[in-house]
Every structure is written in structure tokens, then in C-alpha cells.
Amino acid sequence: MYRLALNMLFGDRAKLAMLLCGLAFSALLMAQQTSVFFGIMSWTYTPVYNIRAPIWVSDPMVEQANDAKPMRDTDLYRVRSVDGVAWAAPLHTSFLQARMQDGNFKLITMVGIDADTFAGAPAVLSQGLIEDLRLPNTVIVDEWGAQLMGRVTKGADGKEVVIPLKVGDTFEVNDLEARIVGICKVRRAFTGGPFVYTTYDRTKQYTLGARRTLSFMLVEPQPGVDPAKLCARIEADTGLKAWTSDTVIWSWSDRSLARNTFWWFWKNTGIPFSFGTAVALGLFVGIAVSGQTFYSFVLENLKYFAAIKAMGAGMGVIARMLLVQAFTAGLLGFGLGVGMAQAIGRAMIEKGMPPFIMFPQIFWATLALVLGISLVSAIIGIIKVSRVDAATVFRG
Amino acid sequence: MSTPPAQTVAVRTRGVDMFFGDGETKVTALKQADFEANRGELIMLVGPSGCGKTTLLSVIAGTLTPQTGTVEVFGQRLDGLSQEELTAFRRKHLGFVFQSFNLIPTLSVLENVMVPLLIQGASHDVAVTKALAMLAKVGLKGREYGQPNALSGGQQQRVAIARALVHEPSLLICDEPTSALDKDTGAQIMQMVRDLSRSPERCVVVVTHDHRIFRFADRIAEMEDGRIRRVVEDAGLLDTNHL
Numbered sequence: 001m002y003r004l005a006l007n008m009l010f011g012d013r014a015k016l017a018m019l020l021c022g023l024a025f026s027a028l029l030m031a032q033q034t035s036v037f038f039g040i041m042s043w044t045y046t047p048v049y050n051i052r053a054p055i056w057v058s059d060p061m062v063e064q065a066n067d068a069k070p071m072r073d074t075d076l077y078r079v080r081s082v083d084g085v086a087w088a089a090p091l092h093t094s095f096l097q098a099r100m101q102d103g104n105f106k107l108i109t110m111v112g113i114d115a116d117t118f119a120g121a122p123a124v125l126s127q128g129l130i131e132d133l134r135l136p137n138t139v140i141v142d143e144w145g146a147q148l149m150g151r152v153t154k155g156a157d158g159k160e161v162v163i164p165l166k167v168g169d170t171f172e173v174n175d176l177e178a179r180i181v182g183i184c185k186v187r188r189a190f191t192g193g194p195f196v197y198t199t200y201d202r203t204k205q206y207t208l209g210a211r212r213t214l215s216f217m218l219v220e221p222q223p224g225v226d227p228a229k230l231c232a233r234i235e236a237d238t239g240l241k242a243w244t245s246d247t248v249i250w251s252w253s254d255r256s257l258a259r260n261t262f263w264w265f266w267k268n269t270g271i272p273f274s275f276g277t278a279v280a281l282g283l284f285v286g287i288a289v290s291g292q293t294f295y296s297f298v299l300e301n302l303k304y305f306a307a308i309k310a311m312g313a314g315m316g317v318i319a320r321m322l323l324v325q326a327f328t329a330g331l332l333g334f335g336l337g338v339g340m341a342q343a344i345g346r347a348m349i350e351k352g353m354p355p356f357i358m359f360p361q362i363f364w365a366t367l368a369l370v371l372g373i374s375l376v377s378a379i380i381g382i383i384k385v386s387r388v389d390a391a392t393v394f395r396g
Numbered sequence: 397m398s399t400p401p402a403q404t405v406a407v408r409t410r411g412v413d414m415f416f417g418d419g420e421t422k423v424t425a426l427k428q429a430d431f432e433a434n435r436g437e438l439i440m441l442v443g444p445s446g447c448g449k450t451t452l453l454s455v456i457a458g459t460l461t462p463q464t465g466t467v468e469v470f471g472q473r474l475d476g477l478s479q480e481e482l483t484a485f486r487r488k489h490l491g492f493v494f495q496s497f498n499l500i501p502t503l504s505v506l507e508n509v510m511v512p513l514l515i516q517g518a519s520h521d522v523a524v525t526k527a528l529a530m531l532a533k534v535g536l537k538g539r540e541y542g543q544p545n546a547l548s549g550g551q552q553q554r555v556a557i558a559r560a561l562v563h564e565p566s567l568l569i570c571d572e573p574t575s576a577l578d579k580d581t582g583a584q585i586m587q588m589v590r591d592l593s594r595s596p597e598r599c600v601v602v603v604t605h606d607h608r609i610f611r612f613a614d615r616i617a618e619m620e621d622g623r624i625r626r627v628v629e630d631a632g633l634l635d636t637n638h639l
Contacts, residue, residue: 001514004500004507011502307498310459312487313515314480391459393494394450394571394603 001313005321006328008304012297016329019293023333023370024340026286030279031341031358031366036348037275038249038362039355043190044265045258047093049247050186050195051111051120053218054227056243056257057088057234064261066191068093070212071240078238079217084225085234089119091216092203095193098149099172106149107193110173112203112213119218122197128167128182133199140182141165145194173206188355190265231255250361286373290333294326294377298384303393310390315382322381330374334367405468406567406599407433407456412465414451414622425451426462427622438593438600438612443619449603450571452619456601457490457569458482470566470599487515491560493589495572497552499544505531505555506540512563530562531555534588550581557585561592568593570602574609586612 009016042049047065048056057079059069079088092112097105113120113133121130122140132138141149143164149171150164165171170179178196186195198206203213219242221230231242243257252259266272298305305318345356414426425448433439441449454460455467458474461482467474470489474482491512499508509527510520518526531540534554544552553573560568570589574582586609593600602613610616618625 001511003520004503004511004514007504007507008500008502301500303496303498304500307492307494308511308515309483310457310486310492311512311515312483312485312490314483317515389459391454391457393492393498394454394457394459 001317001321002324005324008301008321009297009325009328012300015293015297015300019290019297019329020333020336022286022289022293023330023373024336026282026290026373027334027337027366027370028340028344029282029285029337030369031338031362032344032356033275033278033282034362034366035341035345035356035358036354037271037279038359039357040190040271041262041265042249042357043188043355045247045261046187046189047111048245048258048261050122051091051218052123053089053120053245054221055219055231055234056245057217057219057238058215058241058243060239060241062241064264065257066189066261067264068215070210071214071217072212073214075214075238075240076217079219079234079240082230082234082237084222084230086220086222087117087119088217088219089114089117090200090214091120091218092200092207092213093215094203094207094213095191096173096196096206098178098196099175100149100151101169101171102151106145107191108145108149108173108196109189109191109193110203110206111195111197112200113197114218115199115201119220122184122186122195124185125182126185128180130182132181133197135179135181137177137179137202138181138198139178140184140197141180142184142186142188142195144188145196146180146183148194174208176205178206228253228255249359283369283373286370287376290329290373291377291380294329295380295384297325298322298381302385302388305385306388306390307393309385309388310393315386318385319378319382322385323375323378326374326378326381327371330370334370337370338363338366404434405432406435406437406470407431407601408466408468409452409455409462410466412452412455412462412467414448414455414460414462425622426455429455429465429619429623431456431617431624433599433601435596435599436594437614438590438602440602440604440610440613440616441619442604442607442610442616443625445605447619448622449619451622453569453571453601453603456567457492458486487512488563489566491563491565491568493553493556493560493568493570493573495575497544497556497576499552499555499559501543501545503544504541505536505544505547508544508555509559509562512559512565516563527558527562530558534558548581549577550585553577553581553585554588557588557592566598568598568600570600570604572604572606573602574604574606579608582606582609583612 045065059071062069076090094110096108096110098108099105118130146165150162152160152162155161167180170177221227227244234242244253244255246252246256247258348356409431412426412429415422415424417423429452443449455462506527510523513523534557536554590612615627615629617627
């Protein structure tokens with residue numbers, strides 16, 4: 001009977017198309033919006049992701065990775081003296097204005113790293129050498145920044161063309177020259193400003209001699225020392241706050257700076273509500289369109305279901321037929337919707353924004369929700385058919 | 397009505413009352429309806445609209461349970477069965493031909509005929525084999541894979557007959573089988589039904605208003621006000637003006 005149930009479904013192409021449109025749209029909206037949401041939220045802890053250090057130490061009042069409350073340089077020595085610390089390096093982060101050659105200003109995130117160890121330096125450089133940061137007035141810019149801060153000119157066809165920054169180009173930060181010695185590949189920041197790396201000591205010049213420039217300390221535990229336990233010891237010994245740097249969203253610990261950053265943005269911004277609304281909309285649209293279309297499909301076939309009942313099919317058989325029809329439509333709609341979400345996501349990734357991360361959990365959750373929509377639709381149909389009297393087949 | 401020997405009786409109702417609603421809206425459809433049909437017989441139920449033909453047919457088919465009285469089909473009492481048991485009984489012993497064919501338009505002719513077999517739990521291959529043989533028997537060889545809507549009214553009713561008989565039911569229930577057909581096609585269909593009824597293991601009950609097909613009946617039971625008024629063997633004895 002199930003094969004016939006499927007043939008009944010596929011035989012009514014107009015209804016099937018409508019049903020698939022509703023389910024696919026619902027799956028697309030839920031999967032795409034959730035993936036963009038997690039993409040955007042992953043940008044919130046970009047500093048932790050880009051700067052791979054086992055432990056981060058900050059001022060005790062710091063709540064998340066983008067919230068730098070400068071400490072005294074002497075705090076670095078206190079941390080280094082904690083039992084179990086192999087090394088500790090300073091890190092500066094601040095938002096500054098960069099003045100370009102054409103006079104335009106761009107917001108940048110300046111990152112000052114330890115010139116001796118280069119702890120916290122970008123892992124991949126597409127141009128230049130990290131060691132050149134030791135030369136005077138030098139910086140490394142990320143690829144996004146090279147594009148964003150590039151020179152705009154007109155091409156042969158009259159259209160605007162951006163010529164990205166390259167090694168050797170210069171700009172100014174607080175009237176001080178910044179000469180590019182490298183272009184790096186890093187994940188983009190939630191704040192939108194490109195990352196500009198320089199040495200920790202030089203950040204004092206670029207920030208016009210700020211009294212405190214120590215935003216974070218990057219700490220490596222001695223071999224065999226558990227990072228979480230070392231964090232607790234650092235906090236106990238120094239009164240500072242210590243974080244682990246695990247960024248894997250499904251397994252991060254309570255001490256994770258990434259986790260705390262994620263939840264800080266969750267609680268303090270309207271992002272989850274905004275995306276949650278879109279996901280809920282997808283769910284409701286799916287239920288409404290698919291439920292209505294499937295109900296309409298059942299209504300059109302009601303007299304045939306009544307005839308099948310009269311011929312001796314129990315409600316169990318008919319219910320299973322309806323479930324097979326609804327779940328088949330659900331699976332097809334899910335495939336179409338998630339396929340479209342993936343295609344849009346790929347196009348997004350190529351363009352660089354908005355960020356798109358489809359975790360396996362999003363895939364499975366979307367499947368579960370779409371099948372839930374199908375189940376609701378099937379139940380509506382089953383209720384309708386169960387109320388039909390088999391004797392109605394004799395009433396014309 | 398004389399009582400034939402029990403082994404020859406296919407369908408028997410005794411003292412069947414059936415009413416719908418209650419209070420002022422109460423409608424009595426059957427009043428002490430006594431009816432009998434024999435094995436190997438094609439019997440027609442006739443009467444004016446609202447006389448209770450369709451209700452009696454539904455009671456015999458086990459799709460309606462009467463408030464009082466007994467219903468017996470091929471030796472099985474239906475009046476005490478649960479809904480599940482009635483469903484199982486219909487599945488095994490009954491075939492239906494409906495007024496509006498009720499062929500599922502999104503299925504092929506072959507698939508429509510397979511439905512009763514699949515409901516019975518037959519495998520797909522067995523159902524295909526039996527349905528193909530039945531379609532050949534009703535003269536529809538070569539039309540198996542087309543859609544029902546592409547067939548003429550007469551051909552669609554043949555498909556319905558094939559569907560009603562493919563699982564070899566004992567009792568064939570036909571509800572106005574010729575109302576949507578022209579005279580010649582209706583005659584062809586009734587000849588086919590009559591031929592198929594000629595088996596001691598089968599009985600055909602036909603509800604109809606169409607006096608053109610009365611000649612195909614072995615007996616005709618005339619209903620009036622929820623009762624069997626009389627049973628005749630010769631259609632000429634009926635006053636067709638008020639039917």
C-alpha cells in the first residue's frame with residue numbers, strides 16, 4: 001500500500017509542488033538563518049580563534065574577548081611567577097583609526113604581540129615575513145583589511161576597482177607611519193575592523209603613550225599541567241581572571257573565553273532574538289503552508305480514502321499511508337531546502353560575508369523540525385480521515 | 397417472503413431498525429427490514445429516493461451497524477462484530493462497485509485494481525499478477541498502465557468491477573452501477589455482473605433506480621418506507637412509475 005500511497009502523492013504534481021515549496025522554504029529559512037547566526041556568533045570570539053594560546057589572563061572585570069581592560073605591565077611578572085606557567089606573553093588589543101594615503105580613515109583592531117616570541121602572531125601569512133615586524137614602524141594587515149583599506153580607482157571600463165594593500169604600502173595611525181611588511185590570513189572580527197598586527201612595545205607609540213597597554217596575557221602551561229587547574233591557580237595567586245581558549249562550540253568548558261564571549265553577545269545583543277524570529281517564522285510558515293496543502297491533498301482524496309476504508313483497510317493502514325506521504329514530502333522538501341541553504345552558504349563563503357557555519361547539529365535539527373512539520377500535517381490528515389464514515393461511499 | 401434453506405442463503409436481515417439523529421431531528425431509515433439474497437443470485441434493491449435502499453446496503457456491507465435486528469452474510473453474523481472485525485470481514489468477503497466509480501485518479505488502472513489485494517496483505521508481485529488477469533477478464537487488456545480518467549465511463553466501471561472482484565469476494569455490493577452510463581454500456585456492464593454472479597459462492601446485491609437494467613436481476617426487492625414491500629422475479633410486475 002505504501003508504494004500506492006507514494007504514487008497518489010506523486011500523481012498530484014500541483015499539490016506536491018506546493019507541498020515541497022512550503023517544506024523547502026521552511027528548511028531553507030531554518031537552516032540558512034541558523035547557520036548565519038552561528039557564523040556571526042563565531043565572529044564574536046575571533047580573537048580567541050586567531051590567537052591560539054592555551055590560557056588567556058585578563059583584568060578580573062573583563063567579561064568577553066572583545067572587552068579589554070588594560071592591566072599594569074608588572075602583572076605579567078606576577079603571572080609568570082605562578083607555579084605551572086611555562087611562559088607568559090603580553091598582548092595588546094585596541095580599536096584605532098587608520099588614516100589612508102587618500103586621506104580616508106578606517107577603523108582597525110590593533111593587536112600588539114610580544115616581539116621576542118611572536119606569541120599570538122597570525123598562523124598564516126600570504127605575503128611577507130613575521131620577523132620583519134621587528135623593523136621600525138612595521139605592521140602586518142589581514143587580507144580583509146588589505147582589501148578594505150585598499151586604494152579605490154577607476155578601471156578601463158569606468159567602474160570602481162579596489163587595489164588591495166600590499167607589502168611596502170603605508171598608512172598612518174595617530175600620525176605615526178605604519179609600513180606593511182606582511183599580509184596574513186585570519187578570521188574576521190565581529191566588530192568589522194580589520195586586524196593590524198604590530199609588536200607590543202610599538203603599540204605604546206600608536207596609542208600615544210597610553211599608560212597601560214596590557215590587554216591580555218597569553219600563557220602556556222608547563223608540560224603535564226591541566227590548563228583549567230592552572231587558570232584556577234593564576235586567579236588565586238594574582239587576583240586576575242584566567243580563561244581557557246577552547247573554541248569548539250560543542251565541547252567548550254565553563255572557563256572558555258570563547259564560550260563566555262558567545263554567551264555575552266547572546267545575552268546583551270538582539271542577535272539571537274532576530275535570528276530566532278526568522279527561524280520561528282520558517283517553522284510557522286512550514287507548518288502553515290505544508291499543513292494546509294497536505295490537508296487540502298487529504299480533502300481531495302477523502303472519498304478515495306473512504307472507499308479504501310469501505311474495502312476493508314483499517315485506520316492503521318491509512319494512517320501509515322498518510323505518514324509515508326507526509327514524511328516523503330518532508331524528506332524531499334528538507335533536501336531541497338538544505339541544498340539551497342548550502343548553495344547560498346557557499347556563495348556567502350566565497351564573498352566573505354555574512355559568515356556561514358552549518359554544524360552537523362543544524363543539519364539534523366532542521367531535519368527533525370521538517371519531519372515534525374510533516375508529522376503535524378499527517379496527524380491533521382489522519383484525524384480528518386478517521387472521522388470519515390466508510391458508509392459515505394454509498395451516498396454518491 | 398418464503399424462507400429458503402439456510403445453505404442457499406447468502407444475505408439475511410431480520411427485524412433491522414436503523415435511525416439517525418434523535419428527538420425532533422430523528423430520521424428512521426429502516427423499520428423492521430427483513431431481506432434475503434441467495435447464493436448465485438443477482439438481486440436488486442429498488443424503490444423511491446429515501447426509502448432506505450442505501451442504508452440497507454450499508455448495513456449489509458457492514459459499514460453501518462443497525463440499532464436492532466440481525467444481519468447475516470454467508471453465515472457470519474455482523475450485528476455483534478466490533479468495528480475492527482467488521483473491517484476485517486469487508487476486507488475478506490466483500491467487493492464494492494460505487495456509483496461514481498471511486499477510482500483513484502492519480503493511480504494507474506492496474507494500481508487501482510491492486511488496492512483490495514494489497515489491503516489484504518498480498519505481495520506487490522502477486523497483486524500485479526492477479527490484477528492483470530482480472531483486467532483481461534473484464535476486457536481491459538492493454539489499458540492497464542493508463543490513468544482511469546483517460547477511459548470512457550463504461551471502461552471506468554469495468555475497472556471498478558475488476559477492482560471489486562480481484563480478491564474473489566463472496567458478496568458483491570453495487571451501488572447504482574449504471575447511473576453514469578448510457579443504455580448500451582449499462583447493459584454490457586450488467587451482463588458482466590450477472591455472469592460473474594453465477595457461482596454458488598457468490599451473491600450480487602445491486603441498488604438501482606435504473607429500470608432499464610431490471611431484466612438482469614434474478615429477483616427484485618422493492619422497498620418502501622424503510623421496509624421490503626415485496627420481492628418479485630419478474631420486473632414487469634413492478635410499477636416503475638414511482639421508483
